[in-house]
Amino acid sequence: xxxxxxxxxxxxxxxxxxxxxxxxxxxxxxxxxxxxxxxxxxxxxxxxxxxxxxxxxxxxxxxxxxxxxxxxxxxxxxxxxxxxxxxxxxxxxxxxxxxxxxxxxxxxxxxxxxxxxxxxxxxxxxxxxxxxxxxxxxxxxx
Amino acid sequence: xxxxxxxxxxxxxxxxxxxxxxxxxxxxxxxxxxxxxxxxxxxxxxxxxxxxxxxxxxxxxxxxxxxxxxxxxxxxxxxxxxxxxxxxxxxxxxxxxxxxxxxxxxxxxxxxxxxxxxxxxxxxxxxxxxxxxxxxxxxxxxxxxxxxxxxxxxxxxxxxxxxxxxxxxxxxxxxxxxxxxxxxxxxxxxxxxxxxxxxxxxxxxxxxxxxxxxxxxxxxxxxxxxxxxxxxxxxxxxxxxxxxxxxxxxxxxxxxxxxxxxxxxxxxxxxxxxxxxxxxxxxxxxxxxxxxxxxxxxxxxxxxxxxxxxxxxxxxxxxxxxxxxxxxxxxxxxxxxxxxxxxxxxxxxxxxxxxxxxxxxxxxxxxxxxxxxxxxxxxxxxxxxxxxxxxxxxxxxxxxxxxxxxxxxxxxxxxxxxxxxxxxx
Numbered sequence: 209x210x211x212x213x214x215x216x217x218x219x220x221x222x223x224x225x226x227x228x229x230x231x232x233x234x235x236x237x238x239x240x241x242x243x244x245x246x247x248x249x250x251x252x253x254x255x256x257x258x259x260x261x262x263x264x265x266x267x268x269x270x271x272x273x274x275x276x277x278x279x280x281x282x283x284x285x286x287x288x289x290x291x292x293x294x295x296x297x298x299x300x301x302x303x304x305x306x307x308x309x310x311x312x313x314x315x316x317x318x319x320x321x322x323x324x325x326x327x328x329x330x331x332x333x334x335x336x337x338x339x340x341x342x343x344x345x346x347x348x349x350x
Numbered sequence: 351x352x353x354x355x356x357x358x359x360x361x362x363x364x365x366x367x368x369x370x371x372x373x374x375x376x377x378x379x380x381x382x383x384x385x386x387x388x389x390x391x392x393x394x395x396x397x398x399x400x401x402x403x404x405x406x407x408x409x410x411x412x413x414x415x416x417x418x419x420x421x422x423x424x425x426x427x428x429x430x431x432x433x434x435x436x437x438x439x440x441x442x443x444x445x446x447x448x449x450x451x452x453x454x455x456x457x458x459x460x461x462x463x464x465x466x467x468x469x470x471x472x473x474x475x476x477x478x479x480x481x482x483x484x485x486x487x488x489x490x491x492x493x494x495x496x497x498x499x500x501x502x503x504x505x506x507x508x509x510x511x512x513x514x515x516x517x518x519x520x521x522x523x524x525x526x527x528x529x530x531x532x533x534x535x536x537x538x539x540x541x542x543x544x545x546x547x548x549x550x551x552x553x554x555x556x557x558x559x560x561x562x563x564x565x566x567x568x569x570x571x572x573x574x575x576x577x578x579x580x581x582x583x584x585x586x587x588x589x590x591x592x593x594x595x596x597x598x599x600x601x602x603x604x605x606x607x608x609x610x611x612x613x614x615x616x617x618x619x620x621x622x623x624x625x626x627x628x629x630x631x632x633x634x635x636x637x638x639x640x641x642x643x644x645x646x647x648x649x650x651x652x653x654x655x656x657x658x659x660x661x662x663x664x665x666x667x668x669x670x671x672x673x674x675x676x677x678x679x680x681x682x683x684x685x686x687x688x689x690x691x692x693x694x695x696x697x698x699x700x701x702x703x704x705x706x707x708x709x710x711x712x713x714x715x716x717x718x719x720x721x722x723x724x725x726x727x728x729x730x731x732x733x734x735x736x737x738x739x740x741x742x743x744x745x746x747x748x749x750x751x752x753x754x755x756x757x758x759x760x761x762x763x764x765x766x767x768x769x770x771x772x773x774x775x
Contacts, residue, residue, distance in 0.1 A: 247488035249363035249519025251745055253385065259359040259746025263728065269355040274491065274518045276353070289354045296356070308384065308489040312458060 230257050230305075234266060236332050237301035241293055242267040245286055246307020268293055277309050283316070287323050294329050303332045352704040357728050359746040361687050362558065364517045366390065367526025367607070368485050369448045370557050374586040377534065378479035379448035380470055380504075382462050382495050383487030383519075389445040390558070449473045453490065462490055466500050474508060480589040482512040483533050488519035513537040522688040523743055524663065527556050527607035531583050535611045538589060542597035542619070550577045550641065551598040551615075553623070554608025555584035558742050559663055561753035568604070568628060568757045575638055583608060596621065600641050604628060606664045606689055625694065629669035629761040632676060650675045652696050656683035659711060661702070661722035662739050664690045669756070670721060673765055679719075685711050688743065705729070719774065724749060735774050737765075 234240045242261060244251070248271045251258060261267035270289045272282035290302050302324075306315070317333045324331050369387050372379030381387070449472075451457075451465040466484065482504050484497045497514035504512040513536060515529045531553065550572060555565065565585055572579060580598040581591040584607065596615065601623035603612045612623035622644040628634050640647045650672050658679050660667040664686050671682040684699045687708070702708050709729040712720055717734050720727075723741040725748055730736070740753045756764060769775075 247363065247519040248360050248521070249365045249383075249488055250385075251360055252363065252366060252388075255359065255746040257746075259748065262355065262357050262359055262746075263725075263748060265357060269360055271353050271355070271360060271520060273353065274520050277492065285351070285353070289351055292351055292354070293356065309492060311455075312489055312492055 230254055230261060230267065233303045233305065233334060234261075236303050236334075237330065239299060240301040240303050240332075241297060241299045242303050242305070243270060243286075243290060243293065244268075244305050244307075245270045245272070245282070245289075246309060247271060250307045265297055272309075277313065280313075282310075283320060286320055290324055290329060290331065291327055294327065300328060301330045301332070303334055305334045351706060355705050358705050358708065358725055359744060361743045362523035362745055363519050364521040364523060364526030364529070365485065365487050365519045367523035367528075367556070367558070368483075368515065368517060368530045369446060370523065371527050371530040371534070371584060372483060373445065373447045374557055374584070375447065375481075375534070375592075376479065376589045377447070377481040377483060378470075378473070378477045379530075380466060380482055380484045380500075381448055381450050381487050382453060382466055382485065382490035382497070383450045384453045384489065386450060387446050387448045447477060447479075449477075450487075451490075458489065458493055462493070462495050463500055466495075467503060470504055470508075474510075479510060481534070481537055482510055483515060483530060483537070484512060485515045485517050485530075487517065491516060491518035511537050523558060524556075524605070524607045524688040527554070527558075527584060527605075528610045528689060531608060532610040532614055534592065535583070535595070535614060538592050539595050539615070539619075540593050542594065544597065545599050546578065546580065546597050547599055548577050549580050549598045549600075551581045551583065551595045551601045551621075552579060552608075553583045553601050553603045553612050554605030554665075555582050556605060556607055557585055559605055559666070559740075559753065560585065561755055564753065564755035564757050567755045567760065571628065571634065571758050572602075577641070583611060600624065600644055602626075602628075602637070602641065604665060606691055606694075609691055625665065625691075627665040627669045627756075628758065629666065629756040630673045631759040631762055633669050633672050633761075634758050649694075649696075652681045652683070652698075654681040655716050656681050656698060656714060657716065658682045658719040659685065659714065659717055659722070660739075661685045661687070661708075661711070661720070661726060663688055663743075664694060666739075666756070668694065669761060670765070673761060674719075677765075683711070683714075723747065724751065735772055737768055737772065737774075 233242055251269060272285050276282040276285060321331045368379055370390055449469050451462055451469045453462050453465050457465055484501050486495055486497060501512035501514045504510060513533045515533045517526050581587060581595040596619040601612045601615060601621050603609050603623050603625040604627050615621045616623060624637060624640040624647055626637050626647045628637050636647055649668055652675060658674050660670045667684040671684055674682045685702050687702045690701045708726060712726055712730045719735050721737040721739055723744055724738040725744060727736050738751050740751045741747050742753060
């Protein structure tokens, strides 16, 4: 069963202090990969779960530099990273969570999703930062 | 691809370096961030260890944290949320001398200055800081929060010296430590009445890379060789000692994070500095000569294709390289995921900025030995002997390798013992 994914805190099996678990996000699609895009500082939240998922090759972390964010280069970096992961891990479904920078810059995730669709990759963008428990918006874009 | 971490978790960020320093001072860190800063010492430490202020004199900074903050610990009865409604701390977070502004989406539009001042007002009585360092975090750095104005208002309203560091949460912890130490130095160090002979400041000690044993060993070694310590920068230290740092005759930079402050002190107070980790008997002997002559340390040179690779903090790696070169290795490469000083790098050394970069280094043809965080071994496609190094800066290691004291001959003994166990000649 695919969990509810809109702005409702109740869909997660458990809500630890300070945020949600990451692993249930992988249930949003079959054989999904999780990618976090944001600052290095935010990876202090949910660190050990993140490390476990990374070693299991189910998650990756992209930390663009401040310059990458300022110049907009990070948008291409997101697509490139997902394409690289898709090839390396033979995955077609990705769930993306992001930090505050992407929200502040009103990142056009539709553009990224369209770009990835041309590579036969399905991207689910989750608007709730599962690291620090902040809502960036009210819905998940599929 | 640069900045993409696929199987190796990224390292601690600059803002956590800021936290590591501030939590070991009598000051207070005020950070313009939306989420909380938990005690770094939540990570496993040595069993049976006392926290922070309960330890004797200056031996703070064991493993993580262990600072002045713990005298206010929840266990001893005193934490509540700040009156300003922002950044207050409850019990579990009480070993942190960093308060966040707890900004929300609307603050990005209206500015975060008011939230920062509220957070300070709500916590000033609780922490009673002798100085304040304000810092940006990822989002506030993007909107250009004017920290200098905030620091000035704090000083004017409360009479507490305040300064700022501009961190963006995108860089490594040593960068954060380095900038924070420099900011504290510029804020608190006073002009000396006189220079004390055979006295030294220790710069770059930090509670992430240095264990309590190492701190103790280093101070004993300096004391035995006739040096008195004026101040310690990075581990627990009283503000009164930091203030009189300019009376030292020389600075010893034992972690790359102390180099910025050393350069500033040299330009400002004409205090020479020696940059090296005092690990290994021969290295210590060279350091003593350099301290005496007040000259830079000459490190043994490595040349040619690397036979061994060392990946860790630059000065620690330099000390290990030095030992390996003395032990018969002809060429040793040093890499670091953290801040590196180009002047101290040798041919082939490099700063690593992504997992692909790391994989390329650990799979370099001809390598006979790697000394690094065991998590990097996941990237190795060859059967190369691997000596695990302490990895407290790894955000989420598969196994935590605790810091050990490598001061003086302890490095020689540790490496000899480790090599023997691993069957490496």
